[in-house]
Amino acid sequence: MLAELTERLKRWQAEGITHLVVDVTANGGGNDWAGPAARLFSQKTLECPHLGFVRHPHWATALRHDEAEVHKDAERSELLPPADRALLTEAKGRLAALVEEAEKPCRLDEAWTVPGFRPQCHLVVREGLYSCGLYAFLPAGSLKGVASADVLYDGLSWRAAPGVWSGYVAVLVDSGTASASEEFASMLQTGGAAVLVGARTLGAGCGHTNGGIRLELKHSGLVLKAPDCVRYRKDGANEVEGIPPDLAVPWSKGDSPQLRGQKALAILRSWAAASP
Numbered sequence: 001m002l003a004e005l006t007e008r009l010k011r012w013q014a015e016g017i018t019h020l021v022v023d024v025t026a027n028g029g030g031n032d033w034a035g036p037a038a039r040l041f042s043q044k045t046l047e048c049p050h051l052g053f054v055r056h057p058h059w060a061t062a063l064r065h066d067e068a069e070v071h072k073d074a075e076r077s078e079l080l081p082p083a084d085r086a087l088l089t090e091a092k093g094r095l096a097a098l099v100e101e102a103e104k105p106c107r108l109d110e111a112w113t114v115p116g117f118r119p120q121c122h123l124v125v126r127e128g129l130y131s132c133g134l135y136a137f138l139p140a141g142s143l144k145g146v147a148s149a150d151v152l153y154d155g156l157s158w159r160a161a162p163g164v165w166s167g168y169v170a171v172l173v174d175s176g177t178a179s180a181s182e183e184f185a186s187m188l189q190t191g192g193a194a195v196l197v198g199a200r201t202l203g204a205g206c207g208h209t210n211g212g213i214r215l216e217l218k219h220s221g222l223v224l225k226a227p228d229c230v231r232y233r234k235d236g237a238n239e240v241e242g243i244p245p246d247l248a249v250p251w252s253k254g255d256s257p258q259l260r261g262q263k264a265l266a267i268l269r270s271w272a273a274a275s276p
Helices: 002-014 034-040 057-075 082-103 180-190 257-274
Strands: 019-023 050-054 168-173 195-198 213-216 223-226 229-232
Touching (some): 034 180, 050 057, 057 082, 168 180, 168 257, 180 195
Parallel strands (some): 019 168
Antiparallel strands (some): 213 223
């Protein structure tokens, strides 16, 4: 899919197209493909958002696994360039610290039983991870041949060169834009690579990792799947608040698809006319 998208962008540029609209309205998301896809649309460096995670054995197990993989690569890194060896050494230390954070207890159940309870800890670890790994961005060619490279930055595992498109980009969003689609839009907006047009997105946030955390209520037997991570925007906002557009489209609940399209097109024409 990335190869096909790359070829289309190259073809459109060769045909002299300068403005592009990416429509992710009513797009409920998908997976980490959103990151490398976003990078195709800009020659700027697009960093991944911060990823917060809950203190829980679920995350401790996943981080210990990553730590072991990086440790193996660090032990046999003598043939790697010095910069890559330094990355692995730093990553090993950072993962050890993250495992320690994940294992720290943070009991909040007394909030339900103790009047005036004030928590002495925070359930979410906010620093140390990004949605794409330990680093927000690493240049192509980093950690070549290193098995655990995607632990540090999963963009290295995708065969796609960033920065294919050099023109203007608008991303059309609405309340149906969710999850990975929100990450796609947010990365482009935060990186100054696109203008968002439409309405505030759904606010699905990060959600669940590695199958999520299963909670079974002891008395009723009800099983819940609780979110175990948080994606934070550059200004610290939680993505569950939704991603606000730069240019709002005055859609109304009763608008027909045709009217929605007409309203969006009017805003997009104004945007294109105002572009330098």
